[in-house]
Amino acid sequence: MSESCNSRHFSWLMKSCLPNPSDAKSLVPIHHHANPPATVTPISSLPDDLLLECLSRVPSSSIPSLTAVCRRWSRLLLSPYFLHLRRRLGLLRHSLFAISAVDSGLFAAVLQIQSEVPSWRVSLAVCNDGDQGSLSHARAAAIGPRVYVVSRNAVLRYDSWTGTVAVRSPMIFPRKKFAIAVVSGKIYVAGGGGGSEVTAAVEEYDPERNRWEVVTHAARKRYGCIGAAVDGVFYVIGGLKIGNETSVTSRGTAAHVYASSMDLFDVRSRQWLRSRSVPGGGCVVAACAAVGHVYVLSSHAVELSFWRFDARRGGGGGFGEWTRLKSPPLPAQVRLDGTVRFSCVGVEDKVAVVQVVGCIDDLLRRSGRSERGLRESLVLLYDTVDGEWRRAADLPEMITRAACACVEW
Structure with a gap:
């Protein structure tokens, strides 16, 4: 058969598509539906x-x-x-988060440091599920947008999306002044204690099961220690080292004496790695993790030093190296004494140092200075890329004795 198309064949094709007026069947009307019926699947059935x-x-x-x-x-x-x-x-988005307890609930404040004009957004969350317990020495750990406020005998979960608070299971061993960090979506605590007892137990909290369990025991008991986590390793830093002692004879000494060493717990292998120490001694007063490093703030009575520990274990060869960085530029009116506390929080490629005056009235009375120009708390940001410090917006006045963390929301 020829594959060519002539006019005679084309005419026959066109005629075959037209209705025949003498054919009654071809005149049957065709009904066109403007909106043909369709099956609707609700999103809830997915x-x-x-x-x-x-x-x-x-x-x-x-x-x-x-x-x-x-x-x-x-x-x-x-x-x-x-x-x-x-x-x-x-x-x-990663943001700096601060939370403090009041009689009516929790004051929460969020600072988006990536904004052109960073400012704190404050909210009050009321807890209706039971007694929130004493949160004066609480630590904060964030998993995504949810912040877990862990104190000696109570654990609260604050949802930064909904602004709601829920009571969760408390730790097995009541403790205060302990180290806390998040590894692979679970919370780990170590050190600290209550009363005259300092515990060596390291606890793991599973937020999905709302359950605590002891996963190991530390070789050294620490009171007043600080936690950080990088690359699956839980760092327990500073604090008063107790050794084989089971009691703290002086609470005043225990609260303010800090070591410059840190213990490393590999969460996956459940093994303790070789201990590391901050060069130059001093008392570790704050620490955090950011971009594969542990950043440590040490006090030397009259000055602060700022250090970076390479915590990357990917074979780069730098694991375990210490580097001294530029110290934070504190205002002249801030003295390094027992009334001042510091917190470090890693927020993407920034390290936020939050300075909180524990009792501003006592500080003013002892220093003999007026209240003018003295803030109860300030926030300094360290850029890990260019190595420079800048001052951020001070903590809101209603946020006192704040527990700080980095939230994603």
Whole structure:
């Protein structure tokens, strides 16, 4: 058969597509539906994985209303996979978080340091689920947008998305002035104690099961220590080393005497690594992790020193090296005495040093200075890229004795 097309064949094709007026069957009207019926599938009928893909793309401002839709949605929004999806989509922002307890609940403040004009956003969260316990020596640890405020006999979970507070299971061993850090979505605490007892037990908290368990015991008991975590290693830094002693004879001494050493616990292998010490001695008063390093702030009675420990174990050859950095530029009116406390928080490629005056009235009375020009707390930011310090917005006045952390929301 020829593959060519002539006019006669084309005419026959066109005629075959036109209706024949003499054929009654060809005149049967054809009904066209403007809106053909379609099967509607509600979003609630989607399986969990597809529903999470949809929910993970909503703006942060809409998340509080989503949690109120139903229990299933609330459960999915609390899942680690939801955070993983938002993190992969670049929808999570890192911010400096500070929280303090008052009689009516918790004051929470968030500072987005990436903003052109960073300012604190303050909110009050009321806890209606029971006694919040004493939070005067509480530590804070954040997993995504949720901050766990851990004190001697109580644990509260603050959700920075919804502004709600929930009571969680307390630690097995009541303790204060302990080290805390987050490794792979779980919270680890070490050191500290209560009364005359200092514990060597290292506890792990699983937020999904709301359960604490002892995973190991430290070789050295520490009171007043600080925690950090990098590359699966839990760093227990500073504090009063107790050794084989089981009691602290002087609470005043225990509260203010710090060591310059740190113990390293590999969470995955459940093994303790070789201990490290900060060069130059001094008392470690604050520490945190940022961009693969541990940053340590040490006090030498009349000055502060700032150090960086290379905690990367990826084979680069720098693991364990110490580098001295530029010290934070504290205002002249700040004295390094027992009334001043420091916190370090890693926020992406920045290190925030938060200075808090424990009792400003006592400080003014002893120093003989007026209250004018003296803030109860200030925030300094260290840029790990250019190595420079700058001052950020001071903590709001209602945030006192703050526990600080870095949140993703």
